[in-house]
Amino acid sequence: MAEGRILIVEDEHIVAMGIKRMLKSLGYTVTGVASSGEDAIGKAESTFPDIVLMDVMLKGGMDGVEAAKEIRERFDVPVVYLTAYSDNKILERVKRTEPFGYIIKPFDENDLYSNIEVALHRQRKK
Secondary structure, eight states: OOOOEEEEEOSOHHHHHHHHHHHHHHTOEEEEEESSHHHHHHHHHHHOOSEEEEESSOSSSSOHHHHHHHHHHHHOOOEEEEESOOOHHHHHHHHTTOOSEEEESSOOHHHHHHHHHHHHHHHHHO
16 A cells, blocks of 8 residues: 655645545555645645645746745645646756656546555655
8 A cells, every 4th residue: 555645836736636536445654735825835844744635836926946945945745737737848847856757638547546655665765
């Protein structure tokens, strides 16, 4: 059974709940669901996740790439991006945040599981 504490950052409520259901069925603990970059940073600070699943495009003044950068710098929590966007401009910004994964939507449970397991493995080896 999978182990790991995961924070979901996704501004589409229905999508976030679907991801939460998938993660729970895979055996992970969901520490919270954030819908903005600012909320994500606050929840990362208060819930101590092992990994953050981060949507690139978020409502509000801070997008997922900016939030991921701050979470990595302040809390050393790895980020796996979940996004419908894969253009080069976004990829270049994402790469600078040293993500532990990049999953293109739509994805399935296997995509989610394999990316999370690799990210958790990398984090534990540090």
